[in-house]
């Protein structure tokens with residue numbers, strides 16, 4: 001019989017026999033096909049909790065709702081719709097619903113459309129995974145399917161399942177935050193470990209006039225060609241037809257700029 005100390009060192013997060021808890025969210029909303037596919041793929045392996053926005057929150061980035069109350073609507077067993085953002089969903093799930101037994105993993109997606117390169121800054125899907133990491137969940141992954149129109153999420157959901165299988169077999173030695181993009185038409189079943197690439201969008205502001213005679217605007221232009229950067233997520237997915245797995249971290253500090261600013265000074269202000 002292990003002593004209390006031994007038991008706490010082994011630190012099982014769950015009672016023996018209990019299935020590991022996994023939280024699933026997205027930014028396309030609880031009713032989107034991508035989250036349904038991923039849920040079906042993960043559910044047999046774990047105690048799956050689905051907490052997702054009640055409507056689309058794409059490009060919500062890391063917004064958190066602080067200026068109004070949130071509602072948590074139960075819509076099935078361990079399934080909730082939230083009238084908020086992906087960040088709100090993960091926050092409520094980890095800090096409230098699953099408070100007594102936090103999840104082993106947060107999966108966010110499968111998003112309808114790419115989250116490559118700078119997309120991670122705008123993405124609500126990636127934000128869902130990031131919030132999990134901020135709250136100390138040891139494995140957090142955003143999954144996105146790179147394509148347009150009607151998409152088949154099966155391969156992307158299976159990639160998510162493969163990651164969970166691996167996680168359950170071999171828990172990672174350090175926390176992991178992964179941004180995964182799956183090509184809609186993969187060449188085989190290969191994946192690559194990548195860095196964030198570079199890809200812009202055309203700057204577009206369309207001005208129209210509303211029925212009351214006032215101007216309104218639609219912003220956001222089309223995807224442009226990505227920079228050809230070896231080892232980037234864009235190259236892996238868009239050129240090579242591979243799944244890209246990009247590990248992220250939250251420290252946005254630019255070490256290059258920090259060094260480049262070594263002689264920087266400002267009028268009237270003393271640098272210390």
Ligand code: MN
Pocket residue numbers: 027028057058059111112125
């Ligand atoms: Mn989306």
